[in-house]
Amino acid sequence: MKKFIIRRFLFLIVSVFAATLIVFALSRFQGDPRNVLLNVGYVSPEQWEAWGKDFHLDKPLIVQYLIWIGKGIFQGDFGTSLKTSKPVLEMVLGFAPASLQLGLSATLFVLLTGIPLGVLSAVKRGTIWDVIGRTFAVFGQALPPFWLGIMLILIFSVNLGWLPSGTRGHDAANWFERAQYFVMPAITLGWLASAGLMRLVRSSMLEVLDSEYIKLARAKGVRNNSVIWKHAFKNSLIPPLTFSALILVGFIGGTVVTETVFAWPGLGQMTFTAIINNDFPLMVGAVLVFTLVYVFAVFVIDILYAFIDPRIRYS
Amino acid sequence: MTTPAQQIPLSELENLTRGSVFERTFYVLRRWPLIPILILSVLSFCAIFAPLIAPYDPEKDQLRAVLASPPWYPACEDGQVSNKAVSCNTNGIPLGRQQAVFYFSLGADQLGRDVLSRIIYGARLSLSLALVAITVGTIFGTTVGLTAGYFGGIVDELLMRTVDVFNSIPYLLLAIALVFVLGQSFAVVAFVLALGAWGGIARLVRGQTLQVRHFDFIALAHVAGASSTRIMFKHLLPAVSNTIIVATTLQVGGTILSESILSFLGAGVPPPTPSWGADISNGREYLGSAWWVAFFPGIAIFLTVLSFNFIGDWLRDRWDPRLRQI
Numbered sequence: 340m341k342k343f344i345i346r347r348f349l350f351l352i353v354s355v356f357a358a359t360l361i362v363f364a365l366s367r368f369q370g371d372p373r374n375v376l377l378n379v380g381y382v383s384p385e386q387w388e389a390w391g392k393d394f395h396l397d398k399p400l401i402v403q404y405l406i407w408i409g410k411g412i413f414q415g416d417f418g419t420s421l422k423t424s425k426p427v428l429e430m431v432l433g434f435a436p437a438s439l440q441l442g443l444s445a446t447l448f449v450l451l452t453g454i455p456l457g458v459l460s461a462v463k464r465g466t467i468w469d470v471i472g473r474t475f476a477v478f479g480q481a482l483p484p485f486w487l488g489i490m491l492i493l494i495f496s497v498n499l500g501w502l503p504s505g506t507r508g509h510d511a512a513n514w515f516e517r518a519q520y521f522v523m524p525a526i527t528l529g530w531l532a533s534a535g536l537m538r539l540v541r542s543s544m545l546e547v548l549d550s551e552y553i554k555l556a557r558a559k560g561v562r563n564n565s566v567i568w569k570h571a572f573k574n575s576l577i578p579p580l581t582f583s584a585l586i587l588v589g590f591i592g593g594t595v596v597t598e599t600v601f602a603w604p605g606l607g608q609m610t611f612t613a614i615i616n617n618d619f620p621l622m623v624g625a626v627l628v629f630t631l632v633y634v635f636a637v638f639v640i641d642i643l644y645a646f647i648d649p650r651i652r653y654s
Numbered sequence: 655m656t657t658p659a660q661q662i663p664l665s666e667l668e669n670l671t672r673g674s675v676f677e678r679t680f681y682v683l684r685r686w687p688l689i690p691i692l693i694l695s696v697l698s699f700c701a702i703f704a705p706l707i708a709p710y711d712p713e714k715d716q717l718r719a720v721l722a723s724p725p726w727y728p729a730c731e732d733g734q735v736s737n738k739a740v741s742c743n744t745n746g747i748p749l750g751r752q753q754a755v756f757y758f759s760l761g762a763d764q765l766g767r768d769v770l771s772r773i774i775y776g777a778r779l780s781l782s783l784a785l786v787a788i789t790v791g792t793i794f795g796t797t798v799g800l801t802a803g804y805f806g807g808i809v810d811e812l813l814m815r816t817v818d819v820f821n822s823i824p825y826l827l828l829a830i831a832l833v834f835v836l837g838q839s840f841a842v843v844a845f846v847l848a849l850g851a852w853g854g855i856a857r858l859v860r861g862q863t864l865q866v867r868h869f870d871f872i873a874l875a876h877v878a879g880a881s882s883t884r885i886m887f888k889h890l891l892p893a894v895s896n897t898i899i900v901a902t903t904l905q906v907g908g909t910i911l912s913e914s915i916l917s918f919l920g921a922g923v924p925p926p927t928p929s930w931g932a933d934i935s936n937g938r939e940y941l942g943s944a945w946w947v948a949f950f951p952g953i954a955i956f957l958t959v960l961s962f963n964f965i966g967d968w969l970r971d972r973w974d975p976r977l978r979q980i
Contacts, residue, residue: 350815358823365828368835481960483911485918486934486952493941493948592826596915600938611919614831622831629824637822 340645347641351634356408358630359623363404366619371396407623417627418620420613427624430609435628437507438605441597442590444521445529449586453533454579457540461548462567472537479534484593488527488600495523505602528597532586539582543575580644584637591629687968690961697958701777708771709757712928716766721944724761761946764936769946773954775928780958783840783923784909787847791909792902794848795855800886800894802856803863814860817853825850826915833921840923843916847909855901862897863890896973903966907959914955930955 373390390396395403411417417427452475460472496504508520547553548571556570594607610625612618673681683689700707760769802813829846836842866872867890875885916922917931925932930951937948 350818353815354819354822357819361823362828362831365831365835477960477963480963481907481911481956483914483918483931483934483952483955483959485915485931486948486955489934489938489941489948490952493945497942497945588821588824591824592915595826595830595919599919610827611830614827614834615920617834626824626827629827630822633824634822 343645344642347638351638354634355627355630358634359408359627360404362626363407363619363623364400366617366622367400367403407620411624411627417624420621421618422613422616422621427620430621431606431624431628434604434606434609437603438594438598438607440507440521441524441528441594441603441605444525445532445590445593446586448525448529449533449536452529453536454540456533457537457579458544458567458572460537461541461544464545472541476534476537476541479530479537482530484527484531485596485600487530488523488597491523491527492600505600507603524597524601524603527600528590528593531593532589535585535589536579536582539579540575543578544571547571547575577644577647580647581640584633584640587633587636591633687961687964690964693957693961694965697777697954697961698781700774701781704775704778708768708774709759710768710771712767712771712775713926714767716762718766720762720766721764721940721947722758722762722766723944724759724946760950761944763933763947764940764944769933769950772928772933773930773951776930776933776951776954777958779923779927779929780910780913780955783844783847783913784906786844787909787913788851788902788906790844790848791851791905792855792898795852795901796859796891796898798852799856799859800863800890803860804867804882804886804890806864806867810860814857817856821853826912829912829916830919830921833916838921838924843913843923846916847912850912851905851909854905855898858897858901859894862894866890866893869893900966900970900973903962903969905966907962907966910955910959910962 373387373394373396395406398406407418415428417431419426420430423430456472456475460469463469491502492504495502502519502522506520508517548567553566553571556566561570591607594605595611596607597603598605598608599611606625606628610622610629613621613625758768758770760773762768763772798813798817802810829850832846832849833842836845872885872889875889880889913922914929914931914934917929918935920932920935922929922931933951934948937944937946937951940947
């Protein structure tokens with residue numbers, strides 16, 4: 340187990356380095372970062388050279404990268420955004436809560452729909468409940484998320500006027516009004532993941548329900564509810580656990596889309612704007628955060644998984 | 655009398671002769687993905703023969719028909735232009751009868767371009783991008799998967815860790831950055847989409863290769879003196895081809911979705927090329943007055959992705975049930 344954890348941890352570090360190096364290199368290929376600063380007006384050649392020194396542009400790319408990551412790790416200094424002149428760390432931390440709230444509300448939606456629907460359609464296989472559950476999954480996996488968001492706005496904001504069409508609603512009067520701002524973004528971000536989770540829960544539940552020990556429990560006369568929730572459900576949750584890492588991947592990409600559609604002031608939108616503006620310090624910083632979150636989550640899930648299912652450790 | 659080959663279709667045919675016409679039709683539709691195949695055939699037909707089918711030029715603007723509503727939709731509310739452009743325009747002033755020349759079955763967008771024609775041409779872009787991206791991704795992913803699975807050991811570890819590292823970079827952000835760095839063009843977007851597809855295929859092919867590798871016919875090929883390349887591509891490849899086809903089909907839907915997301919965010923093939931995602935992005939600003947601009951391209955994406963997913967699931971259940979967990 341110890342060896343397993345060490346291996347996964349080493350991999351985590353390599354991943355983070357590789358990911359940031361790739362994005363760092365990409366940002367430099369996009370052009371001279373000094374061009375972004377040109378918007379301010381006339382720039383003397385001396386100033387231009389001075390900027391070059393500030394960004395260490397005279398050194399090879401790998402040295403530039405090492406300087407950047409070294410400063411980041413040891414001084415918490417990931418540079419300053421070229422567009423807003425604010426420290427990257429401050430900007431990322433400023434935008435993170437909004438994304439975190441969005442992610443959590445979407446997770447809530449995924450758990451509250453994916454798991455019950457999966458169990459329901461497995462237990463009532465072949466009935467109308469199964470049809471409803473599977474339709475939910477099929478739609479979730481085929482609907483373009485941005486279009487889903489726009490259509491939700493069209494129906495529930497433009498036509499019915501029930502829900503606010505965007506922003507995070509931090510000036511809302513009470514928590515109930517505030518919660519309304521979260522409904523549509525959470526569905527938009529969560530449906531795809533929920534569909535995947537539902538299918539996994541369903542198939543793993545079906546497999547477990549078909550196993551010998553369930554038949555034995557039934558033969559012993561254990562009540563149906565008890566068989567489903569105590570015997571089958573617990574054991575069928577193992578495969579969906581690994582899926583939770585994939586949910587997170589989907590969320591990271593999905594936040595860009597969802598935050599754009601709903602004018603949600605979060606990390607996804609911030610990163611997207613940074614890429615468009617060639618604001619490379621902000622862009623690399625944001626990708627670092629996303630990668631860290633993802634790799635760390637995978638690390639935790641892997642270890643959890645190895646605890647639950649010992650076979651994983653040896654494969 | 656009955657050979658094993660005859661037995662399997664017989665039981666299926668028995669169901670075909672039972673029940674009412676409705677039940678029999680339902681049975682056929684449940685058993686074979688006929689509707690998805692039909693949808694995809696229509697779409698491919700549209701994509702190939704777009705200039706012949708599209709009623710209007712998708713890139714030509716008709717300023718008289720800006721945001722014209724579909725003819726079957728009650729028009730002239732809020733001062734919109736009627737599709738027939740006879741009775742009212744944006745100012746509510748009657749136009750001459752000579753303007754009654756448009757028939758935009760799904761309405762027109764903010765520049766007066768026919769939504770239907772743009773969807774038909776958009777199929778061209780989406781399907782051709784998906785085709786190129788999936789082909790490239792499959793070739794690359796299969797090669798990596800076969801190599802990793804066949805050689806095993808350090809090669810396997812190295813290749814698969816690369817896939818893992820690659821997967822840990824948020825794909826969408828990487829894709830957007832790449833498109834902006836390399837320039838917005840068909841080839842770049844196809845390359846970026848292929849980049850998103852190869853990892854999953856490589857992983858599945860590797861898993862399957864690991865199992866097949868231990869079969870006798872591979873060992874015998876070794877004994878016969880076949881080279882590694884020959885074993886990989888002549889012996890292993892056919893043995894894992896089912897997995898490749900299933901994995902590839904399952905990947906198409908996601909690739910089309912990714913393409914539409916990139917276009918929506920303005921990181922796709924640049925305008926004026928008709929693209930479903932970009933059209934939805936344009937229509938977003940006219941949601942209150944002209945919902946059809948954003949609505950219909952979305953339906954096109956939805957049906958396309960749905961069809962590919964259905965066929966992928968069906969193929970997997972038939973050919974490779976072990977993949978069901980994915």
